[in-house]
Amino acid sequence: MSAQTQIMPAPPGYEPVPARVLTDIATLPCDLYIWRGPRPVLYAMKGGDLRKVITRAQRGMSFLVREIDSDLLRGALAAALPTVLANQHVSAVERSKTAYSIVAKVLSPIFTRENALDHDGLLLTHRTIDAITLHLIDDEEMVWAMVATMQKHLATHTHAINTAVYGIVLARFMEFGSSDAIRDVARGGLLHDIGKNRIPRTVLDKPSGLDASEWQVMQTHVKSGSDMVIRALGYPQPYVHIIAEHHERCDGSGYPAGRQGSGIALDSQLVGVVDAFDALTTRRPYRAPVSAFDALHIMRVTMRGQFSDEILREFIKLLGGFNAAAAGLEGVDLTRVMRVAG
Numbered sequence: 001m002s003a004q005t006q007i008m009p010a011p012p013g014y015e016p017v018p019a020r021v022l023t024d025i026a027t028l029p030c031d032l033y034i035w036r037g038p039r040p041v042l043y044a045m046k047g048g049d050l051r052k053v054i055t056r057a058q059r060g061m062s063f064l065v066r067e068i069d070s071d072l073l074r075g076a077l078a079a080a081l082p083t084v085l086a087n088q089h090v091s092a093v094e095r096s097k098t099a100y101s102i103v104a105k106v107l108s109p110i111f112t113r114e115n116a117l118d119h120d121g122l123l124l125t126h127r128t129i130d131a132i133t134l135h136l137i138d139d140e141e142m143v144w145a146m147v148a149t150m151q152k153h154l155a156t157h158t159h160a161i162n163t164a165v166y167g168i169v170l171a172r173f174m175e176f177g178s179s180d181a182i183r184d185v186a187r188g189g190l191l192h193d194i195g196k197n198r199i200p201r202t203v204l205d206k207p208s209g210l211d212a213s214e215w216q217v218m219q220t221h222v223k224s225g226s227d228m229v230i231r232a233l234g235y236p237q238p239y240v241h242i243i244a245e246h247h248e249r250c251d252g253s254g255y256p257a258g259r260q261g262s263g264i265a266l267d268s269q270l271v272g273v274v275d276a277f278d279a280l281t282t283r284r285p286y287r288a289p290v291s292a293f294d295a296l297h298i299m300r301v302t303m304r305g306q307f308s309d310e311i312l313r314e315f316i317k318l319l320g321g322f323n324a325a326a327a328g329l330e331g332v333d334l335t336r337v338m339r340v341a342g
């Protein structure tokens with residue numbers, strides 16, 4: 001299967017879907033279209049023949065679906081995710097690429113919609129990231145394949161997914177506790193910045209530094225994020241403190257409360273580390289991404305005292321093993337690995 005999926009542009013009312021994400025779906029949940037000529041043309045009907053989809057997936061192509069079918073499609077993709085992850089006929093690298101694309105497709109509206117995170121959206125979010133967590137806990141090869149798959153362009157939902165994946169991998173490496181504890185790191189890591197949905201785009205996307213009042217607005221995302229999650233289910237989740245605390249720093253320089261050291265929950269500290277690392281190694285409108293080596297140097301030296309020495313040390317050890325492990329994975333782009341692993 002081609003690593004590079006051609007995403008076609010979408011006309012109004014439609015959205016593009018890479019064909020590869022549909023190959024393990026039990027039944028087509030909605031009509032699929034392709035865009036030839038002035039209007040999209042029906043290619044496969046809801047419940048129709050999946051073989052046509054697989055042929056197109058093998059060519060790295062994509063489809064269009066109507067936006068009104070988006071929720072149906074996302075539900076079906078989330079349901080297919082465990083099958084994708086468990087498919088032993090496909091290499092760990094290919095499984096990771098497909099799984100990452102599915103998670104991105106299912107979750108991107110959660111991070112882009114201006115409307116509130118609702119009950120069903122939050123349950124879909126849990127279900128999706130929990131499938132990834134379960135596989136990463138058990139399957140060493142998948143861990144490295146998933147890290148190598150991460151997309152490092154600037155998008156709120158890919159940063160969220162990356163933070164969750166690094167969180168799972170690091171919590172697993174540190175023998176953090178029960179699988180429930182790792183699941184909560186993943187959920188909290190995924191939703192840590194959900195409150196940014198509430199921040200005006202003028203502040204969020206400002207390429208230059210924020211002034212004092214804009215900075216105050218930006219800082220509200222930790223409280224509004226945890227409030228959104230509590231409101232969506234009607235009761236607190238065991239991971240909401242991660243959302244509330246992910247900008248607290250060990251030396252007390254963080255926000256919103258300026259807590260120090262052990263005053264910050266360990267899982268919040270862990271998410272704080274992987275959040276900062278992924279942010280530094282991702283391109284931003286105002287700066288190029290830094291290498292993993294430089295990111296870790298910045299976090300250890302320039303930001304000395306902000307992060308737990310122990311968690312940083314473990315993260316560095318973990319990434320140090322990454323090159324060797326990923327080098328054994330067929331299909332991994334080693335140039336990319338070198339960039340990630342520094």
Ligand SMILES: [Fe+2]
Nearest residue numbers: 192193246247
């Ligand atoms: Fe944040």
